Amino acid sequence: MVEEKKKILLAPLDPVHDVGLKMIRRALDEAGYETNLLPPDLPPEEIVKNMIAYKPDYTLIGRTLGYDVETVLSRLVDLADASGLRPKMKMVVGGMPIKPELAAELGFDAGFGPGTTPEEVVAYIEGRLEAEQHTKVLRQKPKIAEGFSYRFVNEEIGRLCSEIADEALAWASERTSPGIERSQIRREMFSLQRRGDSAGVEKLRREYAALCDSFIKPFYDLGQTVGKTRLLSESELAALNEYAAEAASRLVPRRVRHSKERPLVFTQYGTGCPFMDVAHIKVVEAWGADGVIHFDPSWGARHEGLLEGHITHEEDGSPITPENLALIKHSLMPWTLWQVRAHRGLNTPETVVLAGEMKADLTKVNMVYGSLGAGTDPERLVVDGTEALRLAAEYGLPYDVVTNEELCGVPAYKAFAGMLIVATMGIKLGGRPILKPLFCYSPEVLINGQMSDNYVDFNAAKLMALRSIIDAPVWPGEPVGFMTHTSDRIQASATTMLHACLASSLDAVAVTISSSDEAFSGGPISAASRVDTLRAVTEGMRFFGKAKIQPTEKAEEFARGITEGIQKVLQQVKARGSFVSALYEGLLGNKEDGVYPGRAGRQTVRTRST
Amino acid sequence: MKEPINLVMDAIDVETFLACTSEEEARNTMLEIMKRMGLNEAEIVFVETIGPGARVRARCYVHKPGDEYRWLRGGRKHG
Known part of the structure; x- marks a missing residue:
């Protein structure tokens, strides 16, 4: 609401090009301002005469043509200065040849370059943009998992999920593991740190080390580095902080979505090095990503214990340590959503503790994929995963439940x-799970031909099926288009964009996109490849807007088949009477599908002492 | 003094179309071009050879994860 009705004069300093100013005028009118749009092709002298007559609070000058721009604009500023208007009137210029630096040099109060939206200009008028960053939009951190009832629409599937989840929760409540014990120690360490009890922290660190395996333990006992890692130096840290602060001060985020508030667009980072991660995060924030996902090394899931300190890693995946996460958190723009994954290994509960303590926005838990597709013992991961669900609810962290086992052939x-069972366990523990189906060219569709004509129907069917079962948020991932990318960056960007637009068309709450390096295995993902796909998705969202992609009639047929299949599997799991046994025995994915129960953490689960 | 290549965040990609007759020729030619540009240790990211020649992209990493990133210090040669 406008408290004082400011007067805005808009003047196109071009022969005909005044479309931009017309759009801005409409936005200003809608925001409640009094506006006066002058005709095009007036000389500077005529524009200043209008300023004197109208007495505006702001004069917005539009200039599309590049020739003679500095001479014409300088003359206009000089005339306005000479008229005595400037103390009470701000002058702003925008258009194709305008840069903020040029505007400042010529004596304007602000300058807006190409790509500026009318909303940004309104924000500037309303003082919501920092004066020195004329196109910076103050974004709000979006909420991803709100507005859903988590009520089962399909009552039979809801009943089966509920009964299976009750059994699994009761079973897990009687058991513990080294992973749970470490998470409890880590949490207590944070508590003592806050109280300044360094001796207490050190004592707990020794207890923690005793629960680590032989790969991690030497780090605590002997100060040895692990694998291809090294500690970052103080001078490197100081340089990074300076770089990140400077990059943030210049960060003018683009907008990926055009006319819709969802899907939120996430990218994964995990170059191996938290410094490079920060640099890539600044890049994707600038090109409009709404959120970033921490991708840890694969060995982090297979070993008992997490490291500490600012640690870099020469291969994919950035080590999860309190210090690395704090460094990354510190670098994030206030609106960026941050997910720390905890889904698949022996440090699942502790990772949720770290995510919660470091004020992450989201985490990820999935005991089915982790135990069938990622190598962790099912019994161990159900015990640890249940604790992780409980902790996530306690910290108020929504989490996604991913179905990556599809890529193995399930x-x-x-x-x-499996996803619905885990989500139901989470709901019963007070959590906010987000369903994460894959949009992918999976072994299942390769063999059975559901995508022989198009990539739309089967992916759409997944969302249609899930929506016919439960009212819960759906976030296709991870990343979308998996197995459709090649190392041609144009093709990879196009397929990423199309899958993201399909997610948008299906009203998903979020979507995870890859870089155009997705299929390139010869080296780390480059910053430029992240820009490629964000640019492509931005263009796709602009193209489709609120328009829909229309699946064929096959999608409904596929959706019915998926729903019937889910119900049949749940009946089998229910009949088995044990969620954990169902995992070992292949009811949720077996060797013929391409998965098998993992071994990491086998025989480490203990019954809780009463 | 700033060393321009120090400002490359991670990798330099060079993309072009080569008038050549086979993928092998395209790969070898592209790697030779990279070498002559001073971009040693380059690799082929993408190559597609059809008819008149090959669309090809080569990459040379300037900074890999775990390196000391010279762009952190504004690309200066020292310090």
């Missing part, structure tokens, strides 16, 4: 049955 209906 049919979507089986993967979804």
